[in-house]
Amino acid sequence: MTQTAALRHQRIAIIGLGLMGGSLAMALRGQVAALYAADPDPHTRALAREWGVVDVVAAGPEEVLPHADVVVLAAPVQAILELVPRLPHWMPRPAVVLDLGSTKRAVCRAFAQLPPRFDPIGGHPIAGKEHAGLAHADPGLYRGAAFVLTPLPRTTARARAVAEALAQAVGAYPVWSTPEEHDRGLAFTSHLPYLLGVALARSVPPEVRGFVGPGFRSTSRLAASSPRMMRDIMATNLEAVLAALERLEDEITALRRLLQQGGPADWEAFFAAAAAYRRYLLGEEGAAPRE
């Protein structure tokens, strides 16, 4: 069975039609047997109907879940944690359960409590925009993105195949990991950049706003992320985030010392090495690990 075949006969229900769920639905259109969605917001449902994003959109998950083979929970982490314990009540039949939450340990712990008829697997496509909501959804959002998949010990080969096929169907590539590895990694690559954006924005005095340009805009871009989403991320990954923040504070201290004690030649060499290390992190050059 090819990866695509693993998806073609699936009826998929997406719970939450925001930026992530909406983009997923748009990208899956025509590649699955049926697409259902639930979203509590009437404007979102109206827009979903107008754009024909899914076959059926309902207010409550209980209206669409009984028809689905695969459930995708596309909501902020706290909302996912509230949805998971209610799935057994809403879904009498077996189903693969995947989520798109930004942290994975808490969600996978909740998944572990599901009755045996559920086949859960954690997921997190590392893609997004700073503007939330279906209005900003984009079928190309996941193209070229890493789609992290964190199976539980109980996750079957079938659920893995479905999740992998889904990642590929939306143009992403699967990255297999554990919830712990994921959460520690994202603390550095996503949660820390967000906090930095917040700290940077707060550092800029109002009287110099006339000098704001594209550099400030992109460096602080993540500060425009949904406060609720970020709150849930902090609540479920606090220890790793604080460790990453401490690492950053050390780097800033080192930079300050370099500026105070070094000279222009030292600065230039340091800056060039940092640029090279960033290219390495982004996979833009071979092996250039930090000294």
Place this chain on the structure above:
Amino acid sequence: MTQTAALRHQRIAIIGLGLMGGSLAMALRGQVAALYAADPDPHTRALAREWGVVDVVAAGPEEVLPHADVVVLAAPVQAILELVPRLPHWMPRPAVVLDLGSTKRAVCRAFAQLPPRFDPIGGHPIAGKEHAGLAHADPGLYRGAAFVLTPLPRTTARARAVAEALAQAVGAYPVWSTPEEHDRGLAFTSHLPYLLGVALARSVPPEVRGFVGPGFRSTSRLAASSPRMMRDIMATNLEAVLAALERLEDEITALRRLLQQGGPADWEAFFAAAAAYRRYLLGEEGAAPRE
């Protein structure tokens, strides 16, 4: 005399055909009497000829400067500081002198030493890309950007009019300021974001690079800036940069305390306020100054 008329009869020499000078030349094409350029790099000159970026391109400034009414120094700050004292030797006739350097105090101090036949004015278009060089130049680079202009006490109304017309001709809007105001402002809105990008990149351990996504990419984008350009910026604006860095360190400490001592509701409110303040800085909403 309209602003555009102020430019139409000018012969303009651009010293340095990198990203900034090259983009300026492309955007001015057809709007001025003649466009000359000098660049020491033979590949840059070959590309400039292939693309027809200017009317004449030479290796040394002395070959084109005698024909120009307006000189634009488009190089890293240290290179500008080395060019300025040589202008009197190269240019026997009167000329308006404008630069595009990233800091303004040092350049304007050097401008003040020019003989009276020169009519100098500091300039800094707040635009750019992390990739340098003529190959990345773009006639739309300055569109919608703030073009800071810092006149000296001796700067004439004519030089002001020419500089303003030039800013408008490339699609930017002039922002009048002093060298001191500019350098302090840019320390927060540009030099600090750069240092943050460097510190962030260095904070990410190599083993988590598989989790890098668009958030890290944009937050650290400025870390890919030219190390030489950034070296010169630090060398000519160190005190203001260190003050901005200190402000940022305070904000990071405040964030860490909030995460350690507050709860999810406090975090969400803090994040929402930071996002609103960022929109205010970007001019995306009315008056919402930081508390």
